[in-house]
Amino acid sequence: MTRGNASRNVKSATLAATAQRASRTLVLGAARSGKSRYAESLIAAEPPPWIYVATAQAGDPEMAQRIAKHRARRGSAWETVAEPNDLVAALAAAARTAPVLIDCVTLWLSNRMLANADIDSEISALEVALDSRAGATVLVSNEVGAGIVPDNALARRFRDLQGMVNQRLAAHADRVVLVVAGLPLILKG
Numbered sequence: 361m362t363r364g365n366a367s368r369n370v371k372s373a374t375l376a377a378t379a380q381r382a383s384r385t386l387v388l389g390a391a392r393s394g395k396s397r398y399a400e401s402l403i404a405a406e407p408p409p410w411i412y413v414a415t416a417q418a419g420d421p422e423m424a425q426r427i428a429k430h431r432a433r434r435g436s437a438w439e440t441v442a443e444p445n446d447l448v449a450a451l452a453a454a455a456r457t458a459p460v461l462i463d464c465v466t467l468w469l470s471n472r473m474l475a476n477a478d479i480d481s482e483i484s485a486l487e488v489a490l491d492s493r494a495g496a497t498v499l500v501s502n503e504v505g506a507g508i509v510p511d512n513a514l515a516r517r518f519r520d521l522q523g524m525v526n527q528r529l530a531a532h533a534d535r536v537v538l539v540v541a542g543l544p545l546i547l548k549g
């Protein structure tokens with residue numbers, strides 16, 4: 361084997377190992393940062409079927425329009441599962457090896473807070489569900505702690521819980537990416 365072939369084989373093996381290892385990816389970013397589009401590109405690089413677990417609820421016409429735009433951008437190759445509350449059930453219903461995108465953890469957290477759920481136990485259950493998956497799983501979440509301190513208790517609790525959720529998911533992820541102005545910055549993996 362020539363030196364060039366050996367080098368290529370090592371690079372190929374390293375890339376394959378990295379791709380295999382990075383089965384859980386957390387994509388963070390601010391509103392309109394490009395995080396959903398980036399997360400979709402990660403899943404679309406996997407063989408279909410692609411499963412999109414949507415946590416948003418169309419509570420008003422503007423949100424319905426946002427949801428419609430997201431769905432149109434993805435196209436018909438994606439299977440959309442609308443699940444605003446039970447991410448563990450959504451993951452259990454997906455084939456273990458199917459690529460899954462959860463968009464977004466922030467709306468899910470908001471939904472669970474409004475339902476007075478035990479967030480700590482729900483995150484623990486989500487971590488177990490993520491560990492049981494063999495296929496690529498990408499989670500999208502907002503980075504909300506870089507702004508001002510909210511002026512009310514509910515908003516402060518949400519900001520604090522979102523930071524805790526992001527930290528736990530990041531610790532559990534093989535890869536963490538922060539998307540800023542449409543540019544992915546690799547934080548882990």
